[in-house]
Amino acid sequence: MISLAPYLAVVLLMLSAAGCVVIQSDGDSGHDWREEEQDNRSAISGMQIGMTRDEVQQKIGSPRDSESYRRGEDTMLVWFYRTHRTKADGETTRDEMTPLVFRDGVLIGWGEQVYLSSR
Template sequence: MLSVKSRKLTFFLSGLGIYLLLTLAVLFWYQDDVEQMSWVDREVFNHKIINSYSSTANIQQQEVLQRLGSPDITTAVQQNNTLYQLLYYRTHRSVADGITTADECTALLFKNRRLIALGEPAVTQYQAIAANGG
């Protein structure tokens, strides 16, 4: 009688262990597909990822595009041989009108495809560059 209970417990614990391992594998190695997310999930995802970025971390534009997908709004200016690009990713919705505006986004400023500023400082820097003949 004890061996049947012991076997059931062994099977249960083995199954639980396999379940936990598979769950952890999905959480750590599965890449989210931003193209398949609902707009609500994508906003939360964008906010989470952008908050993990730092302008001093030498993040390349291609890395951001691979992780977050296409930006919601883009603007660029070339000044001499330097390219400045401002990418906006929606991180919060203001009005449920179906239109994404810059005030619903977080801006990322790239200089020659390297991240140099985030958020409002990115917008301010870009506007100053563009106003100075960019």
């Protein structure tokens, strides 16, 4: 008769190890969402009013989402960066992002109030 004990031990070891794996990517191709949020908050805290689009992009990278519109004679551009998770649903929505608002290519501010007042 063949002993199943060694096989059972291997299976139990595999199952216990599998339970220890935690993946926090939230669908972001392996990049930890906490890291991304922290990096973005840190970069935004170092922003200065008057920076150009290029300067901001060099500092923080490409936005998750963006929009552009005209306000009178001004061209408004809003870049959205993920900064705070509100619910674990695998999706990043605008309520989880901080808007950076540009007027004619120059940063005029960031945050929800600046975004709403620029509309």
